[in-house]
Each structure stands twice: as C-alpha cells, then as structure tokens.
Amino acid sequence: MPELDHPAWLLGLTAALLPWFWHGQRRIGWASLQALPADRLSAALDLVLRALASLALAAGALSLAGAHLQGAPVERTGTGAHLVVVLDRSASMADSFAGTASRSGEESKGEAAARLLDAFVAQRPHDLFGVVFFSTAPMRVLGLTGDHVGVRAAIASSAARGVGLTNISAGLTMALESFRDQPRSGSRVLLLVSDGAANIDARAQRTIRRLFEEHQAQLYWIYLRSPSGNSPTRLPSPDAGADVAPEYYLDRFFNDLGAPYRLYEADNPRALAGAIEDVSRLQNLPLRYLQAQPRRELAPWLDTLALACVLGLLAAHAMERSRWR
Secondary structure, three states, rough: OOOOOOHHHHHHHHHHHHOOOOOOOOOOOOOOOOOOOOOHHHHHHHHHHHHHHHHHHHHHHHHHHOOOOOOOOOOEEEEEEEEEEEOOEEEEEEEEOOOOOOOOOOHHHHHHHHHHHHHHHHHHOOOOEEEEOOOOOOOEEEEEEEOOHHOOOHHHHHOOOOOOOOOOOHHHHHHOOOOOOOOOOOEEEEEEEEOOOOOOOHHHHHHHHHHHHHHHEEEEEEOOOOOOOOOOOOOOOOEEEEOOHHHHHHHHHEEEEEEEEEEEEEOOHHHHHHHHHHHHHOEEEEEEEEEOOOOOOOHHHHHHHHHHHHHHHHHHHHHHOOOOO
C-alpha cells in the first residue's frame, strides 16, 4: 500500500478533474457542422487528450506528496549466530600491548581489536551482530542486525581514543538485553574484548546471572593484557583483595555463571588474531531473522509518467490546425 510524506499535496488531485470540464483546444469558427458525418476518430482523440492531461496532473500531485512503498521486513533463514560484540572503550585501550602509550605508527590495543574484529565480521556473512561500547558507562551502538556495513563501521569507530574507566557489568547487562524479543534460533554469543576488569557488586552479579539464564547466551572473553600484566587465571596472594586482582575474580564469576564460557588471553596482535579466529569457529545453527527492506520511491516513476503525458499533449498541440483549408 503506497504511503505519503506530504499528504496535503493530495488536494492537487482535484486539478486532475479540470480537463474533463475544459478541453483547452483551439476553437475554429465555421458556419455549420450539422451536415458533416460524426467524426469518431476526433471524438476518441479528444478523450485521449483529456485523459493525458488528467493523468499528468494526478501524477504530479502524487509525486509532490512523496508517494512511496514502505519496505516490509522479509524473513530470512540461514546459519550462524546472534553475536553481540562488547568493546572496552576505556582510556587504556589507546595504549600498546607493551602497556605504554602507543607511539606514531604503533598499533594500539583498540586499533588491533577493531582491525581484527572487522575481518571477523566479514568472514561471517550469515550472523546477526550487535555492538555495545562501555567505559564508565555503556552505550548501545547497534542492536542485532544483518547490516554488516553498519556493524563494521561501528567497530571501526572503536579504534578512536577512549575515555573513562572499565565498567564491565553495565556493558554486559546492556549487551544481554540485546537478545530480548529476538527469535530463539542460532547460537547466542557475547564476545567481550577488554584490557582490564572491575569488581561487580552482588546486585549486578544477580542481574547478569539471571540474564544469561534467561537468554541462554554464551560468553567469550578476550582479555588484552600487557606481557607483565596479571593473568585472570593466576591465583593472587591470599592477602590481596579483589581490588588488587579484579581480573581473577571476574574470571571466577564468569566460570560460576552456569553459562558456556571461555577465556582467551592475548598479549600481542598475533595472539589476539588467534583468539578471534578460534571464536569464528562457533557452531552454526539454523538462524531465522527479519531483514528490513528499503522503501521504494514512486516519485521518479510518477515524474516520468507526467512527463510522457505532457510530451504527448505538446505533440498534439503542434499538430493542431489554426484554420480550415
């Protein structure tokens, strides 16, 4: 069903009635036509010219009204996963893997992650991707979508220098909410890419645990650390608190979620590439999703129709007789 951007222009459709009340043809004086036989060809031509004028005015009014066909979502079936990329945008992601500020020409952790994740998205054409950034606060960049051009653009923007701290719990909560109201088909995966960790309070832990159970999601954590940094699997000193080794306690919490979980540690771009390559071998399950179709503009077709009608009228006008011979 056509829709309109500017319905007020439909008032112009009343002008399409004018040709049926006023023919607009040149009048030629003559004594009498009663003795002549009926000219059916001329009568038919008169109807055609009136119809052309009426059609030109109607097409012009509909074009000005912005007539278009709204693209209806089309259900597609494929294989793949519902995958939400959760990217750390804290200030430390601008550092190199050596743990120092990246120098000119040196790739930062954020840039390496963006480059490799871009290739990861390109290799999985049947997946639906979402993108969530987090630092001090989370930001949903894209909900689950099959628009991979938009997904890759969102990931590329993460290479810019970030600000703030690492609030992982808020990022995970927002990412898990991306699965709400989505069809339960395909694997549901959270891909967390972070160079740090943070303590998660008991209330946030309960929320995250409930959302993982509700949405049946899997978690992959790619931990970017400097060569001298702490490992999430290294047991801290008994005297050390959660603030000293937050990555260890975060990994322990993830292991206790009751959801499929895997940790990858990467201290250089090659290790990061290996981790992402391993994640790319996710199980491909049947996947149903709705793909939005672009709307179809009718204005070009209406303008072409109006122009064709006007050209026909001009041709008829050029062949009009100015007097009887």
